[in-house]
Amino acid sequence: MAGLPDPMVPSPLRVQRVRRETYDTFTLELEPANGADGFSFAAGQFNMLYAFGVGEVPISISGDPTKPQTLVHTVRSVGAVTQAICKLKRGDVLGVRGPFGSHWPVEEAAGGDVVIVAGGIGLAPLRPVIYYLLSNREKYGRLALVYGARTLQDLLYNPELEKWRGHFDLAVEVTVDTAAASYRGNVGVVTTLIPRVQFDPLQTAVMVCGPEVMMRFTLRELEARGIGPENIFMSMERNMKCAVGFCGHCQFGPTFICKDGPVFRYDQIQAFFAKREV
């Protein structure tokens, strides 16, 4: 990241804007507090966000990789640190180190179809992919976004979902796990949407992020559609501490999520993905 020289020392960033996505999830736009440059990152990478006096957590970058002036994160309040981050207001300062980790293979996927499967907050690390694909639309075949959330109230990025739906060359399928009878959209788990999406199984990259159980069910569905494990990419967001492969907190089989991941090609983790003890 330009402007953040030492990966172990957080740099101060100032909150420019806070957007309430849902009752527990907020999107923060950050800019350097010390006038440093913007932040180049690749879609899928994350930063360590440090809420002063509370703690530090890994959070994916959810902004547009072609607009590095502003750093964007979407945070769901689940515990002490994320709660503190979600309470920040415009003008408050946050410590940031990064960007870390592997990225989605957006360039390698050029020339084929791309299917994005997101569950819950898992859409956050995939949003940069959507931005990238749409600004390089001519390089890809069919594009599809399949997104599932618990209820209507849990859907992230509503205005953008509407906009993306309006794109005739991006298929957007959204579903919620349950809904009241007045709802006119899809109800059912995210895997039920996969059979509906059109793609060429031999020429498709699938990028998946969501709770691990959801990813496991998704893998089965993708397999049934003829997608090989070498064409499936998933972001493993188990918890971590140092983010640079020192501490071993996020060891996952023979890999470390922080430096080898979070984005893995499925065939590289297949042997230990479904194992309970790793």
Next chain:
Amino acid sequence: MSTETLERVLAEHPFFKHLQRPYLELLAECASRVRFNAGEVIFRESEPANLFYVIRRGKVAVETFAPNRGPIIIQTIGEEGLLGWSWLIPPYRRRFDARAVELTWVIALDGERLREMCEKDHDFGYELMKRVADIMDQRLQATRLQLLDVYDGVRS
């Protein structure tokens, strides 16, 4: 619609894909084309389940009623989906309500006649059972995932 056209329409539906021609002919004989307007009730819980439906176009909500919560959608079934298998399992009564969410075109099949056919021709019956079992398996897996409520609280 003539039985010949219905046969073609059925042959194109994923549920009947690669089904042998004579079986498709049998099915077409007990099939009819039906349209439901948005909001229209297709069936209600505990009614006799004589028909089942393959959805050609539109969307159907499968609902149940919970006290204090009102009607809840359990799932929606869209294009190329299959609605209802209570026609196959005693006591042949609906377990849920079904309502068209939007203008929906379906092929309705007479379950009672199909049951008779299955009894008479076990090869046909087995072929149909395998396909229904596959749909049931998909629904069961989806229900399991739904029950795990994976988005609740924290990332799991």
